[in-house]
Amino acid sequence: MADKLKTIVFKEVDHLEVEEFDVPEPGSDQILVRVEACAICTWEQRAYKGINKVEYPFIGGHELCGHIEAMGANVDSRTWHIGDRVVCGAQFACDNCTQCKSGDENACQHFDHSKQLPGLPYHGMGGLSSHYLVNPANCFKVGDTPVEEAALTEPLSCVLHSVESADIHFGDVVLVIGCGIMGQLHAMLAAKRGAMVIVSDTNEERGQMAVGLGAKIAINPAKVNLVETIGEITNGEMCNVVFDTTPIAALVQDAIDCLGSQGKVVLYSSFHPDVPIPFSPNLVHKRNLQFIGTANSSQRDFVRATRLISEGVVSLKPFVSEVYPVDQAQAAFDSACMGDKFRVVVTF
Numbered sequence: 001m002a003d004k005l006k007t008i009v010f011k012e013v014d015h016l017e018v019e020e021f022d023v024p025e026p027g028s029d030q031i032l033v034r035v036e037a038c039a040i041c042t043w044e045q046r047a048y049k050g051i052n053k054v055e056y057p058f059i060g061g062h063e064l065c066g067h068i069e070a071m072g073a074n075v076d077s078r079t080w081h082i083g084d085r086v087v088c089g090a091q092f093a094c095d096n097c098t099q100c101k102s103g104d105e106n107a108c109q110h111f112d113h114s115k116q117l118p119g120l121p122y123h124g125m126g127g128l129s130s131h132y133l134v135n136p137a138n139c140f141k142v143g144d145t146p147v148e149e150a151a152l153t154e155p156l157s158c159v160l161h162s163v164e165s166a167d168i169h170f171g172d173v174v175l176v177i178g179c180g181i182m183g184q185l186h187a188m189l190a191a192k193r194g195a196m197v198i199v200s201d202t203n204e205e206r207g208q209m210a211v212g213l214g215a216k217i218a219i220n221p222a223k224v225n226l227v228e229t230i231g232e233i234t235n236g237e238m239c240n241v242v243f244d245t246t247p248i249a250a251l252v253q254d255a256i257d258c259l260g261s262q263g264k265v266v267l268y269s270s271f272h273p274d275v276p277i278p279f280s281p282n283l284v285h286k287r288n289l290q291f292i293g294t295a296n297s298s299q300r301d302f303v304r305a306t307r308l309i310s311e312g313v314v315s316l317k318p319f320v321s322e323v324y325p326v327d328q329a330q331a332a333f334d335s336a337c338m339g340d341k342f343r344v345v346v347t348f
Protein backbone atom coordinates (compact mmCIF):
# COMPACT_ATOMS: atom_id res chain seq x y z
CA MET A 1 0.00 0.00 0.00
CA ALA A 2 1.35 3.42 -0.96
CA ASP A 3 2.37 5.77 1.81
CA LYS A 4 -0.29 8.33 2.72
CA LEU A 5 0.04 11.95 3.82
CA LYS A 6 -1.42 12.30 7.30
CA THR A 7 -2.37 15.73 8.49
CA ILE A 8 -3.99 17.24 11.59
CA VAL A 9 -6.95 19.36 10.49
CA PHE A 10 -8.70 21.91 12.69
CA LYS A 11 -12.34 21.44 11.69
CA GLU A 12 -13.83 23.97 14.08
CA VAL A 13 -13.00 25.49 17.46
CA ASP A 14 -11.76 22.75 19.80
CA HIS A 15 -12.23 20.03 17.21
CA LEU A 16 -9.55 18.39 15.14
CA GLU A 17 -9.29 15.29 12.99
CA VAL A 18 -6.40 13.38 11.48
CA GLU A 19 -7.06 13.04 7.74
CA GLU A 20 -5.25 11.11 5.00
CA PHE A 21 -4.42 12.22 1.48
CA ASP A 22 -2.12 11.19 -1.35
CA VAL A 23 1.53 12.12 -0.92
CA PRO A 24 2.34 14.97 -3.35
CA GLU A 25 5.14 14.77 -5.92
CA PRO A 26 7.72 17.52 -5.59
CA GLY A 27 7.75 20.04 -8.44
CA SER A 28 11.05 20.46 -10.29
CA ASP A 29 12.27 23.11 -7.81
CA GLN A 30 10.78 21.60 -4.66
CA ILE A 31 11.93 19.36 -1.84
CA LEU A 32 9.53 16.84 -0.30
CA VAL A 33 10.23 16.58 3.42
CA ARG A 34 9.05 13.54 5.33
CA VAL A 35 8.12 15.32 8.57
CA GLU A 36 9.06 13.34 11.66
CA ALA A 37 8.21 15.84 14.40
CA CYS A 38 6.24 19.08 14.68
CA ALA A 39 5.82 21.10 17.87
CA ILE A 40 2.58 22.75 18.93
CA CYS A 41 3.31 26.46 19.29
CA THR A 42 1.13 28.92 21.21
CA TRP A 43 -0.06 30.17 17.83
CA GLU A 44 -1.59 26.77 16.99
CA GLN A 45 -3.15 26.54 20.43
CA ARG A 46 -4.79 29.93 19.87
CA ALA A 47 -5.98 28.90 16.39
CA TYR A 48 -7.40 25.65 17.82
CA LYS A 49 -9.13 27.50 20.64
CA GLY A 50 -10.50 30.20 18.31
CA ILE A 51 -8.47 33.03 19.88
CA ASN A 52 -6.46 33.51 16.69
CA LYS A 53 -9.14 33.77 14.03
CA VAL A 54 -8.55 31.36 11.17
CA GLU A 55 -10.92 29.93 8.61
CA TYR A 56 -11.56 26.23 9.17
CA PRO A 57 -10.60 23.69 7.92
CA PHE A 58 -7.06 24.75 8.77
CA ILE A 59 -3.72 22.94 9.13
CA GLY A 60 -1.38 24.37 11.76
CA GLY A 61 2.27 23.65 12.43
CA HIS A 62 5.39 25.71 11.75
CA GLU A 63 7.98 24.13 14.06
CA LEU A 64 8.94 21.02 12.15
CA CYS A 65 11.81 18.67 11.47
CA GLY A 66 12.17 15.68 9.18
CA HIS A 67 14.30 14.33 6.37
CA ILE A 68 14.37 14.79 2.62
CA GLU A 69 12.32 12.05 1.02
CA ALA A 70 12.34 13.25 -2.58
CA MET A 71 13.35 16.28 -4.60
CA GLY A 72 12.69 17.78 -8.01
CA ALA A 73 15.13 17.60 -10.92
CA ASN A 74 16.27 21.21 -10.56
CA VAL A 75 17.08 21.06 -6.85
CA ASP A 76 20.83 21.49 -6.36
CA SER A 77 22.24 18.04 -5.62
CA ARG A 78 25.54 19.58 -4.47
CA THR A 79 23.73 20.84 -1.38
CA TRP A 80 20.72 18.58 -0.89
CA HIS A 81 20.58 14.80 -0.60
CA ILE A 82 17.84 12.28 0.04
CA GLY A 83 17.90 11.49 3.74
CA ASP A 84 19.34 14.84 4.93
CA ARG A 85 17.81 15.86 8.25
CA VAL A 86 16.25 19.28 7.80
CA VAL A 87 14.05 21.86 9.45
CA CYS A 88 11.77 24.10 7.43
CA GLY A 89 11.38 27.82 7.77
CA ALA A 90 8.09 29.59 7.62
CA GLN A 91 6.97 29.88 4.00
CA PHE A 92 4.58 32.75 4.58
CA ALA A 93 6.63 35.72 3.44
CA CYS A 94 5.72 37.07 0.00
CA ASP A 95 9.32 37.03 -1.40
CA ASN A 96 8.54 40.22 -3.31
CA CYS A 97 8.19 43.19 -0.96
CA THR A 98 11.02 45.53 -0.01
CA GLN A 99 11.69 43.69 3.26
CA CYS A 100 11.76 40.27 1.58
CA LYS A 101 14.07 41.57 -1.15
CA SER A 102 16.36 42.96 1.56
CA GLY A 103 16.72 39.70 3.45
CA ASP A 104 14.32 40.81 6.18
CA GLU A 105 11.50 38.42 5.31
CA ASN A 106 10.64 38.19 9.02
CA ALA A 107 9.22 41.71 8.55
CA CYS A 108 7.45 40.91 5.24
CA GLN A 109 4.68 43.39 4.49
CA HIS A 110 2.36 40.59 3.39
CA PHE A 111 3.19 37.88 5.91
CA ASP A 112 0.31 35.40 5.72
CA HIS A 113 -0.16 32.49 8.14
CA SER A 114 -3.17 31.28 6.23
CA LYS A 115 -1.61 30.85 2.81
CA GLN A 116 -2.39 27.54 1.13
CA LEU A 117 0.86 25.63 0.76
CA PRO A 118 1.51 23.35 -2.22
CA GLY A 119 0.67 19.68 -1.73
CA LEU A 120 -1.71 20.24 1.16
CA PRO A 121 -5.51 20.02 0.98
CA TYR A 122 -6.30 23.04 3.15
CA HIS A 123 -4.73 26.38 3.96
CA GLY A 124 -2.58 27.06 7.02
CA MET A 125 1.01 26.69 8.04
CA GLY A 126 0.89 23.01 7.24
CA GLY A 127 3.68 21.58 9.37
CA LEU A 128 1.40 19.27 11.35
CA SER A 129 1.53 16.89 8.39
CA SER A 130 3.62 13.86 7.59
CA HIS A 131 4.79 15.33 4.27
CA TYR A 132 5.68 18.91 3.46
CA LEU A 133 6.72 20.49 0.17
CA VAL A 134 9.26 23.24 0.56
CA ASN A 135 11.50 25.43 -1.57
CA PRO A 136 15.22 24.92 -0.92
CA ALA A 137 15.34 28.55 0.30
CA ASN A 138 13.20 27.55 3.27
CA CYS A 139 14.98 24.29 4.06
CA PHE A 140 17.90 24.10 6.53
CA LYS A 141 20.14 21.18 7.47
CA VAL A 142 20.31 20.37 11.14
CA GLY A 143 22.82 17.54 11.45
CA ASP A 144 21.87 14.57 13.59
CA THR A 145 20.10 16.47 16.38
CA PRO A 146 17.11 14.40 17.62
CA VAL A 147 14.04 15.42 15.60
CA GLU A 148 11.90 16.36 18.62
CA GLU A 149 14.54 18.90 19.67
CA ALA A 150 15.38 20.11 16.17
CA ALA A 151 11.66 20.85 15.66
CA LEU A 152 12.22 23.76 18.04
CA THR A 153 14.67 25.47 15.67
CA GLU A 154 11.96 27.91 14.59
CA PRO A 155 11.33 29.38 18.07
CA LEU A 156 15.09 29.49 18.66
CA SER A 157 15.56 31.39 15.39
CA CYS A 158 12.89 33.92 16.42
CA VAL A 159 14.54 34.46 19.82
CA LEU A 160 17.96 34.76 18.19
CA HIS A 161 16.49 37.50 16.01
CA SER A 162 14.99 39.23 19.05
CA VAL A 163 18.20 39.09 21.10
CA GLU A 164 20.23 40.47 18.20
CA SER A 165 17.68 43.26 17.66
CA ALA A 166 18.55 44.47 21.16
CA ASP A 167 22.28 44.53 20.31
CA ILE A 168 23.35 43.28 23.76
CA HIS A 169 26.90 44.02 24.89
CA PHE A 170 29.15 42.36 27.49
CA GLY A 171 28.13 43.40 30.96
CA ASP A 172 24.70 44.72 30.00
CA VAL A 173 21.97 44.18 32.56
CA VAL A 174 19.14 42.34 30.83
CA LEU A 175 15.73 41.60 32.30
CA VAL A 176 13.57 38.87 30.78
CA ILE A 177 9.91 39.03 31.80
CA GLY A 178 8.29 35.59 31.63
CA CYS A 179 10.00 32.20 31.93
CA GLY A 180 8.02 30.15 29.43
CA ILE A 181 10.03 28.61 26.59
CA MET A 182 10.51 32.01 24.93
CA GLY A 183 11.69 33.61 28.16
CA GLN A 184 14.06 30.70 28.83
CA LEU A 185 15.54 30.96 25.34
CA HIS A 186 15.97 34.72 25.70
CA ALA A 187 17.73 34.27 29.05
CA MET A 188 19.99 31.60 27.59
CA LEU A 189 21.00 33.55 24.47
CA ALA A 190 21.39 36.88 26.31
CA ALA A 191 23.71 35.17 28.82
CA LYS A 192 25.76 33.78 25.93
CA ARG A 193 26.22 37.35 24.72
CA GLY A 194 27.82 38.32 28.00
CA ALA A 195 24.86 39.94 29.73
CA MET A 196 23.98 39.82 33.43
CA VAL A 197 20.54 38.29 33.05
CA ILE A 198 17.68 38.69 35.52
CA VAL A 199 14.42 36.82 34.95
CA SER A 200 10.96 37.48 36.36
CA ASP A 201 8.16 34.94 36.70
CA THR A 202 5.65 34.05 39.41
CA ASN A 203 6.52 30.38 38.78
CA GLU A 204 9.66 29.97 40.88
CA GLU A 205 10.50 26.57 39.47
CA ARG A 206 10.73 28.13 36.01
CA GLY A 207 12.75 31.04 37.38
CA GLN A 208 15.26 28.58 38.84
CA MET A 209 15.37 26.71 35.55
CA ALA A 210 16.41 29.96 33.83
CA VAL A 211 19.15 30.36 36.44
CA GLY A 212 20.36 26.88 35.52
CA LEU A 213 20.46 27.97 31.87
CA GLY A 214 22.57 31.09 32.44
CA ALA A 215 20.50 33.73 34.24
CA LYS A 216 22.03 35.20 37.42
CA ILE A 217 18.93 36.11 39.40
CA ALA A 218 15.27 35.02 39.36
CA ILE A 219 12.63 37.36 40.75
CA ASN A 220 9.12 36.36 41.77
CA PRO A 221 7.03 39.52 41.11
CA ALA A 222 4.18 38.11 43.20
CA LYS A 223 6.41 38.27 46.27
CA VAL A 224 8.48 41.41 45.68
CA ASN A 225 7.99 44.60 43.69
CA LEU A 226 9.77 43.99 40.39
CA VAL A 227 10.76 47.59 39.64
CA GLU A 228 12.03 48.24 43.17
CA THR A 229 13.98 44.98 43.21
CA ILE A 230 15.65 45.80 39.89
CA GLY A 231 16.54 49.19 41.41
CA GLU A 232 18.20 47.49 44.39
CA ILE A 233 20.11 44.97 42.28
CA THR A 234 21.43 47.63 39.89
CA ASN A 235 22.04 50.44 42.41
CA GLY A 236 19.38 52.46 40.67
CA GLU A 237 20.92 52.18 37.20
CA MET A 238 18.17 49.81 36.07
CA CYS A 239 18.40 47.68 32.90
CA ASN A 240 20.02 48.16 29.53
CA VAL A 241 17.51 45.85 27.89
CA VAL A 242 14.14 44.42 28.95
CA PHE A 243 12.52 41.63 26.93
CA ASP A 244 8.81 41.11 27.45
CA THR A 245 7.91 37.54 26.49
CA THR A 246 4.40 37.52 27.97
CA PRO A 247 1.12 38.31 26.19
CA ILE A 248 0.06 40.62 29.04
CA ALA A 249 -0.01 44.25 27.89
CA ALA A 250 -0.08 45.62 31.46
CA LEU A 251 3.43 44.23 32.04
CA VAL A 252 4.83 46.53 29.36
CA GLN A 253 4.57 49.36 31.90
CA ASP A 254 6.80 47.36 34.26
CA ALA A 255 9.18 46.75 31.38
CA ILE A 256 9.45 50.51 30.73
CA ASP A 257 9.87 51.28 34.43
CA CYS A 258 12.77 48.82 34.64
CA LEU A 259 14.75 50.62 31.90
CA GLY A 260 17.77 52.73 32.67
CA SER A 261 19.08 55.62 30.59
CA GLN A 262 19.38 54.59 26.92
CA GLY A 263 17.49 51.41 27.73
CA LYS A 264 15.68 49.33 25.14
CA VAL A 265 12.45 47.46 25.60
CA VAL A 266 11.85 44.57 23.24
CA LEU A 267 8.26 43.39 22.78
CA TYR A 268 8.66 39.80 21.68
CA SER A 269 5.30 38.25 22.42
CA SER A 270 2.04 39.01 20.70
CA PHE A 271 -0.52 40.55 23.06
CA HIS A 272 -3.84 38.94 23.93
CA PRO A 273 -5.98 40.91 24.46
CA ASP A 274 -4.22 43.85 22.83
CA VAL A 275 -4.99 46.47 25.48
CA PRO A 276 -3.37 49.88 24.84
CA ILE A 277 -1.17 51.12 27.69
CA PRO A 278 -0.37 54.73 28.56
CA PHE A 279 3.28 55.76 28.59
CA SER A 280 5.14 58.98 29.09
CA PRO A 281 6.50 60.36 25.80
CA ASN A 282 8.67 62.76 27.76
CA LEU A 283 10.32 59.90 29.63
CA VAL A 284 11.16 58.21 26.34
CA HIS A 285 12.62 61.49 25.11
CA LYS A 286 14.50 62.43 28.25
CA ARG A 287 15.99 59.02 28.95
CA ASN A 288 16.83 58.18 25.34
CA LEU A 289 14.72 55.04 25.39
CA GLN A 290 14.07 52.70 22.48
CA PHE A 291 11.02 50.53 21.79
CA ILE A 292 11.68 47.50 19.61
CA GLY A 293 9.09 45.08 18.27
CA THR A 294 10.17 41.72 16.91
CA ALA A 295 8.34 38.81 15.31
CA ASN A 296 9.35 35.82 13.20
CA SER A 297 12.82 35.15 11.81
CA SER A 298 14.72 35.27 8.55
CA GLN A 299 16.60 32.61 6.59
CA ARG A 300 19.80 33.98 8.07
CA ASP A 301 18.43 33.44 11.58
CA PHE A 302 17.50 29.86 10.70
CA VAL A 303 20.96 29.10 9.36
CA ARG A 304 22.51 30.28 12.61
CA ALA A 305 19.91 28.63 14.84
CA THR A 306 20.51 25.24 13.20
CA ARG A 307 24.22 25.69 13.76
CA LEU A 308 23.72 26.52 17.46
CA ILE A 309 21.71 23.32 17.81
CA SER A 310 23.72 20.93 15.67
CA GLU A 311 27.04 22.04 17.19
CA GLY A 312 25.68 21.74 20.72
CA VAL A 313 26.05 25.44 21.61
CA VAL A 314 22.41 25.36 22.68
CA SER A 315 20.37 22.37 23.82
CA LEU A 316 16.63 22.42 23.27
CA LYS A 317 16.12 19.17 25.13
CA PRO A 318 14.76 20.84 28.31
CA PHE A 319 11.88 22.29 26.28
CA VAL A 320 10.49 19.07 24.83
CA SER A 321 7.91 18.43 27.55
CA GLU A 322 5.88 15.64 25.92
CA VAL A 323 5.84 13.68 22.68
CA TYR A 324 2.68 12.18 21.12
CA PRO A 325 2.25 10.12 17.95
CA VAL A 326 -0.03 11.73 15.33
CA ASP A 327 -2.85 9.33 16.09
CA GLN A 328 -3.06 10.91 19.54
CA ALA A 329 -3.21 14.45 18.16
CA GLN A 330 -6.28 15.31 20.22
CA ALA A 331 -4.53 14.35 23.46
CA ALA A 332 -1.44 16.29 22.34
CA PHE A 333 -3.48 19.48 21.81
CA ASP A 334 -5.43 19.07 25.03
CA SER A 335 -2.17 18.71 26.92
CA ALA A 336 -0.48 21.62 25.13
CA CYS A 337 -3.45 23.89 25.84
CA MET A 338 -3.17 23.30 29.58
CA GLY A 339 -0.39 25.89 29.42
CA ASP A 340 1.94 24.19 31.88
CA LYS A 341 4.31 22.68 29.30
CA PHE A 342 7.13 24.19 27.28
CA ARG A 343 6.47 22.32 24.06
CA VAL A 344 4.34 19.33 23.20
CA VAL A 345 5.68 17.63 20.07
CA VAL A 346 3.72 15.44 17.65
CA THR A 347 5.61 12.73 15.79
CA PHE A 348 4.66 11.38 12.35
Ligand SMILES: [Zn+2]
Nearest residue numbers: 041063154155
Ligand atom coordinates in the same frame (compact mmCIF):
# COMPACT_ATOMS: atom_id res chain seq x y z
ZN1 LIG B 1 6.14 29.02 16.87
Ligand SMILES: [Zn+2]
Nearest residue numbers: 094097100108
Ligand atom coordinates in the same frame (compact mmCIF):
# COMPACT_ATOMS: atom_id res chain seq x y z
ZN1 LIG C 1 7.39 40.19 1.64
